Amino acid sequence: MEPVDISGDGWLAAARRVSSPNCDARPDPADISLIVVHCISLPPGEFGGPWIDQLFTNSLPANGHPYFADVHHLKVSAHALIRRDGSVTQYVPFQQRAWHAGVSRYQGRERCNDFSIGIELEGTETEPYTAPQYTALAMLAACLLRRYPALTQERIAGHSDIAPGRKTDPGDSFDWAGFRRLLREKLADNGSA
Numbered sequence: 106m107e108p109v110d111i112s113g114d115g116w117l118a119a120a121r122r123v124s125s126p127n128c129d130a131r132p133d134p135a136d137i138s139l140i141v142v143h144c145i146s147l148p149p150g151e152f153g154g155p156w157i158d159q160l161f162t163n164s165l166p167a168n169g170h171p172y173f174a175d176v177h178h179l180k181v182s183a184h185a186l187i188r189r190d191g192s193v194t195q196y197v198p199f200q201q202r203a204w205h206a207g208v209s210r211y212q213g214r215e216r217c218n219d220f221s222i223g224i225e226l227e228g229t230e231t232e233p234y235t236a237p238q239y240t241a242l243a244m245l246a247a248c249l250l251r252r253y254p255a256l257t258q259e260r261i262a263g264h265s266d267i268a269p270g271r272k273t274d275p276g277d278s279f280d281w282a283g284f285r286r287l288l289r290e291k292l293a294d295n296g297s298a
Contacts, residue, residue, distance in 0.1 A: 115198030127182035138255035191237025230276020243287035
């Protein structure tokens, strides 16, 4: 993935853009203070294809796969998706609220969608994520930390951390230590601490 830059309107300059209607205004646009890491695969355990784009744009066909009958009606999105090859798709500009976290709490604050950025990794909770995904995630997170002053390296959590008992992603297959090491390297490469 190329180094990322965020335009004035909250879009990644180098990412593929697919606008999702599943977003709205944040209560406080200046309060972007958490990154939430998720995982997704549609159908479960399968990678590639148009299904994630279709889910996030409310066009997933109920008859496209037996699993879709239960999820096609959901109104969900994320700010960005990182595919297995490290390519990034953005669905919602960062200053908007994406509908990714659901019922959630972080450090005593509820409604994490209000103040977080949701990043989906194409994968499962049990299968290892790819090296290109970790690289892309570290580059994107470093860019977000430089852009939004309330974000810190410590304010990056998994969906399971903000919705324990309800969600388990990104799962035990996510290498937090390796990701945090890569993030520190990306921040150091750009003169940040």
